[in-house]
Amino acid sequence: DTGVSQDPRHKITKRGQNVTFRCDPISEHNRLYWYRQTLGQGPEFLTYFQNEAQLEKSRLLSDRFSAERPKGSFSTLEIQRTEQGDSAMYLCASSLVGSDGYEQYFGPGTRLTVT
Amino acid sequence: AQKVTQAQTEISVVEKEDVTLDCVYETRDTTYYLFWYKQPPSGELVFLIRRNSFDEQNEISGRYSWNFQKSTSSFNFTITASQVVDSAVYFCALSEVNYGGATNKLIFGTGTLLAVQP
8 A cells, every 4th residue: 555645755946936746645545635834833734625626725825826636536736936935845645534534644745945 | 723732842852761742732623633643854744643532541552652631631642761763753733523524634733853862
């Protein structure tokens, strides 16, 4: 059973550029979550999906951020017109709704550096 | 609003010492879950334990134990006979439970950096 995978692991971009991250959840997991973690802080919730439906978005998710999960499997998170304040670790997690669907399993994260 | 407080920013112990990591939470929900995650230097969050709001039994797993007290809104984590491999940042997290039983967003504390010296 493979875990949650994220690609790329590291991304360096210039301010103003667009970036896109991908997350592949654990197979059969129907819930997928995105979090952002800055240095010295705990992860902060951004958004989550159940299957292909986006059920909640944080106020942290400005109009420059968009997330999709078109077929209910992998998900993408796009940041348009990146700003230096977007530099952070972007974490993806997945879980399975059901009798034991409480744990969220996290991927290794994508570290974004905006110069 | 939901909130998790981990007042201990950093703790340093010598190997084989016992150490307790504190976690205090706030929520208006009557049904919720509490979690502990470990984040080693590699960066990947590792799930350790979950507790639901109706189960105040303490739990022990090897050298790890957890003490959940609703009366003080605390969910503390103790490592017995610490080892160098326990060095990591530990996060406490809280989540509401919605329809279907699966948690929604996790609300994390700011974490406690545990350094175990040999």
